[in-house]
Amino acid sequence: MSRWSLRLMALALAAAAALAGVLVLAAYRRDMAAVAARLAADGRTVETRAGRIEFASGGEGPALIVLHGAGGGHDQGRLIAAVFADCGFRWIAPSRFGYLGTPMPEDASVAAQAEALAALLDHLGVHDAAVLAMSGGVPVALQFAAGHPGRSRALALLSSAPFTPMRAREQGLALPAGLYQLLFRSDFPFWLIAHAAPRLMERLFDVTPAIRARMGDSDRRFLSAMIDLFEPVSARAAGLANEGAAIDPAARYDLAAIAAPTLVVHARDDAINAFAIAQTIAGGIQGADLMALEEGGHLLIGHHAEVRQRVCRHLAR
Numbered sequence: 001m002s003r004w005s006l007r008l009m010a011l012a013l014a015a016a017a018a019l020a021g022v023l024v025l026a027a028y029r030r031d032m033a034a035v036a037a038r039l040a041a042d043g044r045t046v047e048t049r050a051g052r053i054e055f056a057s058g059g060e061g062p063a064l065i066v067l068h069g070a071g072g073g074h075d076q077g078r079l080i081a082a083v084f085a086d087c088g089f090r091w092i093a094p095s096r097f098g099y100l101g102t103p104m105p106e107d108a109s110v111a112a113q114a115e116a117l118a119a120l121l122d123h124l125g126v127h128d129a130a131v132l133a134m135s136g137g138v139p140v141a142l143q144f145a146a147g148h149p150g151r152s153r154a155l156a157l158l159s160s161a162p163f164t165p166m167r168a169r170e171q172g173l174a175l176p177a178g179l180y181q182l183l184f185r186s187d188f189p190f191w192l193i194a195h196a197a198p199r200l201m202e203r204l205f206d207v208t209p210a211i212r213a214r215m216g217d218s219d220r221r222f223l224s225a226m227i228d229l230f231e232p233v234s235a236r237a238a239g240l241a242n243e244g245a246a247i248d249p250a251a252r253y254d255l256a257a258i259a260a261p262t263l264v265v266h267a268r269d270d271a272i273n274a275f276a277i278a279q280t281i282a283g284g285i286q287g288a289d290l291m292a293l294e295e296g297g298h299l300l301i302g303h304h305a306e307v308r309q310r311v312c313r314h315l316a317r
Contacts, residue, residue, distance in 0.1 A: 028191055035231050043074055045101050050112070050119035054101030055094040062153075063129035064089035064315065065117060065144075067137025070161070070243045071184055071236055073100040076229045083222060083304055084158065085132050087312035092129070094120055096140065098239030108242050110163070110251050114143035118151065130154040130315045131260075135273060135298070139163040139246035139253070142281070146257045155262040156311045159270055159298050160277045161243070164251040184240050187232045194227055201227055206271045206298035219301050226299065255284030262288040263314040265307055267296040289314070 045054045056074040064085060068076040077093025085091065096113055098104040105112065117140070121129060128151045133141035138160040145152040184190065194201050202212065207223060215223070230236065245251065262285045266278030275292070282290035291310055296303045 027195075028188060031191065032187065032232060035228075039073075039075065039100060039235075042078065043095070043101055046120070046123050048116070048119035048123045050116040051105055052101070052103055053094050053116060053120050053123075055092055055120065057090065057092045059086075059088075059090050061088040061090050063121075063126045064091045065121075065129045065131045065141075066091050066093040067131065067133035067140055068093065068096065068099070069135030069137055069159075071230050071233070071240050072096075072136075073229070073236060073239075075100075076226070079222070079225055079229060080132065080134050080158075084134075084308050084311050085156075085315065086308070087316070089130070089315070091132075092120070092124065092126070096137070096239055098242050099236050102239075104238045104242065108245060109248065110139050110143050110245050111147070113140045113245075114147055117144050118148055121151065127151065128153055130156070132156045132158070132311065132315070133160075134158040136161045136243050136246070138281075139251075142253050142255065142258065145260050145262075146254045149257070149259050152258075152260045154315050154317060155258070155260050156265070156314055157262065157278075157281060158265045158307070158311075159273055159300065160264065160266060160281055161246060161273050162277055163246045163253055164249060166277065166280070167247055184230070184233050185237050187234050190233045191231060194231075207301060208271075208297065211295070211297050211301050214302050216302070218304065222304065223299065223301070255281065256286070258285045261314065261317055263291060263311065264288055265291040265293070265300065265310070267293040267298070267300055267303075269295045270298045272298040 042056050043054045045052060054074055056078050066077040066081045068080065073095040074093045081091040081093060095102040097108045130153045131141045131144065138157045141155055141157060142163065145155055202223065205223065205226060264278045264282045266275050268275045278290060282288045293300060293303050300307055
């Protein structure tokens with residue numbers, strides 16, 4: 001092959017790479033614009049005595065606070081409500097501190113997050129509510145129930161995250177913690193991996209090959225939505241960095257003070273939050289029920305229908 005032919009080939013490859021880059025960048029900008037439009041349409045911001053809080057709400061019936069997990073926001077809360085509590089509630093899904101339109105205050109402790117929930121309910125004219133929390137939202141639910149016993153009618157806790165005196169070592173993350181921090185810090189890398197390496201992203205969300213093999217269509221839609229709802233990660237990074245407040249040595253959790261009827265749901269093979277966390281909660285709250293799933297991972301894949309039935313029956317008590 002002549003030198004001229006090699007140059008032409010190199011130029012063609014460079015042009016193809018440049019075109020691919022342009023197309024990828026265009027797709028990324030298009031997707032981010034769609035995310036921004038969705039968030040603007042779904043969220044509502046109010047000023048409370050605890051500061052500015054963004055939330056989403058919907059449905060009719062008794063009030064239900066829905067608390068999202070790490071990396072979430074009011075949009076993830078909306079998804080959790082739709083999947084696990086679509087049974088006659090007026091759900092209220094706030095973005096916790098540092099997520100989306102809820103800023104990070106000077107005091108971003110879990111106790112302060114619980115007080116912010118009370119402030120939001122006051123602003124909305126709601127005296128009491130049931131609480132549905134998933135993963136990182138669980139410590140806040142525990143604080144709210146212990147500190148405001150007259151305002152929490154019932155608790156449903158899914159895939160509970162660790163809290164004091166537990167430590168991060170109670171988690172058995174599927175991938176190194178540093179990789180989570182890297183991916184959940186910048187928008188483009190997260191978007192690119194979600195599109196170019198979906199299997200790796202699934203592992204980040206504790207979906208193993210064995211769990212994936214059992215997934216139905218509704219499970220796939222839920223997983224896809226859960227991943228999509230982490231975007232833009234830059235608008236959630238401050239909140240994600242604050243998740244350590246739950247295991248801060250200064251945090252106190254008085255499980256014995258919680259009088260609200262409590263349901264704890266957890267899969268034994270959860271590789272993000274250990275099953276022992278659920279056992280601790282169920283053993284510390286008098287009369288708590290533990291729904292133990294043999295498999296399903298952190299997202300309770302394959303069991304959404306039975307979990308929803310159990311949660312709805314519990315919250316309606």
